[in-house]
Amino acid sequence: MLDALLLLAALAANGAGLGWLALAMEVHWAQALGEGVPQTRRTVALLRVAGAAALAGSLALCLSVDHGSMASLVWVMALAGAALSIAFTLAWRPQVLGVLVPWMRVSREQAAKI
Numbered sequence: 001m002l003d004a005l006l007l008l009a010a011l012a013a014n015g016a017g018l019g020w021l022a023l024a025m026e027v028h029w030a031q032a033l034g035e036g037v038p039q040t041r042r043t044v045a046l047l048r049v050a051g052a053a054a055l056a057g058s059l060a061l062c063l064s065v066d067h068g069s070m071a072s073l074v075w076v077m078a079l080a081g082a083a084l085s086i087a088f089t090l091a092w093r094p095q096v097l098g099v100l101v102p103w104m105r106v107s108r109e110q111a112a113k114i
Contacts, residue, residue: 010061017054031094
């Protein structure tokens with residue numbers, strides 16, 4: 001049971017990590033949060049570091065469940081699944097990725113003022 005929870009956490013970390021890396025790109029940031037929300041260099045750096053840390057944490061979780069060769073396979077397959085889900089999210093409902101940056105939530109009224 002613990003192994004299943006660790007793998008679920010690894011999947012979640014993969015999704016969050018790839019989402020943060022996507023949001024570090026200006027185009028995806030505008031898709032997810034709107035044109036009115038500024039993206040600073042500090043935010044980009046924070047998103048990149050958080051994305052890399054989440055992916056590394058996901059690998060560590062996979063390695064804690066299985067031996068190296070199986071864990072790396074599971075991790076790469078989880079990366080592929082997470083990349084696909086982030087790509088589909090950006091294509092159909094990019095606003096959903098706004099959940100990954102709760103500190104940047106701006107109401108439509110505030111965005112209109114910017």
